Amino acid sequence: MSGVSWIDSAIPTDQPCIVCGNRLGNAVILTASHWHPDYDQLEVARCSQCQSAFTLNANEVIVPYPSAETVLQDPNFIYLIHHYLELVSGLDWKLPLLEQLPFSRFNSVLEIGCNVGTTLDYCRTAWGVDVLGLEPSAYGVKGGELLNLPIVNAYTHEAEALHNRRFSFIYATEVLEHVSDPLAFLKELRTYLEPDGILLITTPCSSALHKDTLPGELYAVLSPGSHYFLLSQKQLKQLAQQAGFKHADVKLLYQTNIAYLSDRPIEFDVDPMVDSRLAHYHAKKIAERADLDNRVYLGHLINYYTSAVDSETPFDNPSIAKQIEDQLFHQFNITLDTPLDLAQRVIETESIFDFGQTIPYSLPSYLYKRAEFLNSAGTTTEHCYELAALIAAKGLQIDFKNLFLYNQILRLSLQQIDILHNSSPETNPISRQLRSMTDSITTTIPELNEAPLSLLSRIKRKLRTLGNRWRPN
Numbered sequence: 001m002s003g004v005s006w007i008d009s010a011i012p013t014d015q016p017c018i019v020c021g022n023r024l025g026n027a028v029i030l031t032a033s034h035w036h037p038d039y040d041q042l043e044v045a046r047c048s049q050c051q052s053a054f055t056l057n058a059n060e061v062i063v064p065y066p067s068a069e070t071v072l073q074d075p076n077f078i079y080l081i082h083h084y085l086e087l088v089s090g091l092d093w094k095l096p097l098l099e100q101l102p103f104s105r106f107n108s109v110l111e112i113g114c115n116v117g118t119t120l121d122y123c124r125t126a127w128g129v130d131v132l133g134l135e136p137s138a139y140g141v142k143g144g145e146l147l148n149l150p151i152v153n154a155y156t157h158e159a160e161a162l163h164n165r166r167f168s169f170i171y172a173t174e175v176l177e178h179v180s181d182p183l184a185f186l187k188e189l190r191t192y193l194e195p196d197g198i199l200l201i202t203t204p205c206s207s208a209l210h211k212d213t214l215p216g217e218l219y220a221v222l223s224p225g226s227h228y229f230l231l232s233q234k235q236l237k238q239l240a241q242q243a244g245f246k247h248a249d250v251k252l253l254y255q256t257n258i259a260y261l262s263d264r265p266i267e268f269d270v271d272p273m274v275d276s277r278l279a280h281y282h283a284k285k286i287a288e289r290a291d292l293d294n295r296v297y298l299g300h301l302i303n304y305y306t307s308a309v310d311s312e313t314p315f316d317n318p319s320i321a322k323q324i325e326d327q328l329f330h331q332f333n334i335t336l337d338t339p340l341d342l343a344q345r346v347i348e349t350e351s352i353f354d355f356g357q358t359i360p361y362s363l364p365s366y367l368y369k370r371a372e373f374l375n376s377a378g379t380t381t382e383h384c385y386e387l388a389a390l391i392a393a394k395g396l397q398i399d400f401k402n403l404f405l406y407n408q409i410l411r412l413s414l415q416q417i418d419i420l421h422n423s424s425p426e427t428n429p430i431s432r433q434l435r436s437m438t439d440s441i442t443t444t445i446p447e448l449n450e451a452p453l454s455l456l457s458r459i460k461r462k463l464r465t466l467g468n469r470w471r472p473n
Contacts, residue, residue: 004032004033005041006029006030010046012027013027014026015057018228019235020050022049029045029053035226039063042056042225043055043056051232052206053206054229055227055228061225062225062226063225063226068141072141072142076353080139081116081139082356084139085116085118085143086360086362087362089115091278095278096272098122099269099274099277103129108168109168110162111132111172112156112175113172113173116135116147117140117144117149117151118143119173120133120151124149126277132162133151134152134162135153136153136154140152148291165192167193168194168197169199172189172199172202173202176203177228186201186239186245187244190244190261195263198260198262199245200258201261203236205230206231213255217255221255236257236259240261246264247260279311279313285297294331298327298331302366304320305369305370336367336387339383339386342387343437346359347394349394349398352395352398355395355399355403364391368409368413371388372416375420385420386431386434389409390434393410393442394441396448400445
């Protein structure tokens with residue numbers, strides 16, 4: 001089930017638009033299954049005036065997520081933190097938004113709804129600025145500990161750390177739709193900006209609500225029971241102006257509003273070197289080895305390897321690969337030169353938590369990029385494509401929703417395996433066995449027969465469900 005049902009003939013409603021207050025011509029356009037199993041279907045209406053969408057009876061159906069104190073008592077929660085850090089932090093889509101800014105004049109950054117703090121850590125490391133994060137969920141608590149970041153476990157109105165503070169840059173991704181009064185929230189954020197400061201907001205756009213949107217993507221954008229509204233482009237710009245911003249640059253990126261708000265026009269860098277900047281960030285983190293948690297360190301090694309290969313950044317490939325594989329052995333007792341043993345261990349996992357205890361979540365990415373490098377060098381790929389495909393398939397079988405990025409790794413790895421097989425039909429027996437194991441797993445994954453969401457949409461879908469819980473209990 002998609003969780004969303006369109007209403008063939010929109011039903012008029014006299015409930016006012018949450019965003020603009022309009023009561024005339026509003027109509028219910030769909031119903032959606034609440035994220036919480038104790039709640040029934042909720043209704044979503046479109047405003048005839050501002051074209052935003054809003055949840056009917058929102059104050060009654062928007063439900064807070066479990067408190068940080070409750071979540072932190074779960075011994076498996078740490079694996080969700082590592083899952084976020086290693087797989088779905090979203091730096092690859094956030095960096096193009098950040099790196100085009102005039103960050104050389106920034107001296108301080110505030111991120112609202114910072115989750116574990118990955119973007120904050122990037123700003124601190126790559127830009128050399130003072131940072132502060134606000135995150136009311138348990139992700140902020142553990143992220144602050146692991147990354148040694150100043151993250152306040154509170155909402156803006158509760159955070160004493162914001163009193164009398166001003167920042168050069170404020171960033172809030174997928175937060176605005178979680179607050180009941182967006183205008184008041186924007187006004188509040190403006191009070192924390194320096195006179196020449198910049199506020200960057202991302203929030204789902206109401207233009208995503210049409211019948212051609214894939215069901216899974218539609219449900220993710222709606223996040224029923226979590227989002228109060230979806231803003232139209234024009235309404236976000238109007239809210240920014242009402243909040244006092246003299247300059248509002250609002251763009252549409254896929255199905256997301258991207259808003260740069262300030263009191264003067266912003267000079268953007270039209271060609272930021274995002275891939276190389278990402279590799280440079282991970283290289284700097286590796287140099288801080290003594291200050292890092294062991295698993296976080298391994299994550300940076302893997303991310304450095306993959307981002308350097310992607311950006312064609314010169315680096316000591318054999319040395320980094322050896323460091324990665326040494327850490328895999330010491331932390332997980334993984335030896336890549338015994339691929340069938342590793343495959344059997346992975347196959348025996350039964351949950352995303354078992355999976356994260358057995359391997360780092362970014363291992364399939366490393367194996368695929370390692371194979372790409374070896375293949376381009378004209379040497380044997382050492383079963384890396386086959387292992388990447390098998391591990392990705394098993395992850396998708398265990399938890400397709402949370403390990404969605406493996407879909408792309410699986411598809412690309414299988415393509416390369418087929419290409420290599422066609423060029424050299426005499427396949428190694430271990431390769432054949434790994435491929436057979438992978439095929440047995442993929443036949444049990446029904447989602448692989450559905451139309452895939454775009455990579456960006458899937459990343460943002462996960463971000464919406466992993467910690468941006470910006471509303472008081």
